[in-house]
Amino acid sequence: MCGQPDAPLVAHLIYRLDFGGLENLLVERINRMPAHAYRHAVVCLLDHTDFAKRISKPDVQLYALHKQSGLSLATHAALFKLLRRLRPAILHTYNLAAMEYAPAALLAGVPARINGMHGREATDPEGRNRKHNLLRRLMLPFYDCCYANSGAMLSWSRDVIGVPEHKSALLANGIDAERFRPRADAEARPDFGFGPGCRVIGSVGRVQDVKDHATLVEAFALLRARAPQQAANLRLAIVGDGPLLPNLREQVRSLGLEGLVWLPGARSDVAEILRGLDMYVISSIAEGTPGSVLEAMASNLPVVGTRVGGVPEVVAEGVTGQLVSPRDPQAMAEALARYVDDPILAAAHGAAGRARVLTHYSMPAMVAGYQALYDSLCQRKTPFRKSIESCVE
Structure with missing residues (x-):
């Protein structure tokens, strides 16, 4: 029998458990990893929302440290005490926001420590911030593995941060292609209140700086002005909640687009919503491997994406979609216009995606891939897992 009755615990340290691509894939991995292989706890530096209800696996522990702004040494102490009590085999931290807590885990006796690089901050989309990169370098000795979810991020981590090859790995995102699928012929199409006959451009993601939805809204306005004959049937749907949602609604109002742009906030029916779109856009200024784009591609949607991070690795230009420079609404509008003008091209790119x-x-x-990484570290660093038989086939 593979695994142990008392499976090792993986403690996932994340900034906040809320609607987002990183968070969604974290929940998917927890739900799908065999229960006999690993147990899981999710520790939030801030807090969590109802998004946590998407964790369907029983007995997943959930904690919130309510971190204060700044260094917040009390948060390091609180994590140390929590890890001493939980005794996880692995601490798995995500992105820069959680990277600095590896020393607390080491002092607490956590045998293995992993950091995942899933993207960069809106304030430093190209990873040039010296203080941030110094912190990343200072933390390297405390980690057994610093993986990336895109080839671009992996190369940057090795070349700029200096992550040694034996501590780095590429772990690509994955998508549930049964849940995210094309709309069947007999399946009703959601209309989002737009009515029949509309062509809907869509985007899904947390409404925050790094996603730059403001450029998408501006591009939509330019597209309507460029194609007045089709403008009457063009609509935009931006699904997601976040700190900039009020600003986005104000932008829509100021551009005279009310009634043409759907901003519902966070939704639990993203797969169904994607089946109601005609094309997909990601306007981010920084990305790892964007799970939302993979979900859109699995749903047969052509993609217009910005040429940042792992987006060009996912979107094959001229085959599954088109790439434009970030913060360039004119270029984005022109790329969208190609699909508006040529539905056959849009369908071909969607099928290829x-x-x-x-x-x-x-x-x-x-x-x-994640389970294999956990297994290798447990075999190497946790005495009671020396004889583990890998569950990965």
């Missing part, structure tokens, strides 16, 4: 997801970004492969 789903085929690419099925070939390169499967959910079982993603889960197996």
Whole structure:
């Protein structure tokens, strides 16, 4: 039998458990990883929202440290005490926000420590902030592995931060291609209140600086002005909550787009919503491997994306979508216009996108990759796991 009755605990340290691509894939891995292999706890530096209800696996522990702004040494102490009590085999931290807590884990006796680089901050989209990069370098000795979820991020971590090859790995995102699928012929299409006959451009993601939805809204306004004949049937849907949602609603109002742009906030029916779109856009200024783009591709949608981070690795330009420079609403409008003008091209790119997801970004492969990393570290660093038999097939 693979695994142990008393499976090792993985403590996932995340800034906040809320609607987002990183958070969604974290929950998917927890739900899908075999229960006999690992137990899981999610520790939030801030807090969590109702998004936590998406964790369907029983007995997943959830904690909130309510970190104050700044250094907040009390948060380091609180994490130390929590880890001493939980005794996890692995601390898995996510992105820069959680990276500095590895020393507390080491002092608490956590045998293995992993940091995942899933993207960069809006204030430093290209990873040039000297203080941030100094922190990353200072933390390297405390980690056994610093993986990335895109080839671009992996190269940057090795070349700029100096992550040694034996401590680095590429763990690509995966998508549930059964849940995210094309709309069946007999399946009703959601209209989002727009009515029949509309062509809907969509985007899904937390409404925050790094996603730069303001550029998307501006591009939509430019697209309507460029194509007045089609403008009557063009609509925009931006799904997600976040600190900039009020600003985005004000931008829509100021551009005279009320009634043409749907801003519902966070939704739990994203797969169904994607089946109601005609094309997908990601306007981010920084990304790892964007799970939302993979979900859109799995749903047969052509993609217009910004040429940042791991987006060009996912979107094959001229095959599954088009790439434009970030913060360039004119270029984004022109790319969208190509799909508006040529529905056959849009359909061809959408079908090629789903085929690419099925070939390169499967959910079982993603889960197996993370489990293999956990297994290798437990074999190496946790005495009671020396004889573990890998569950990965």
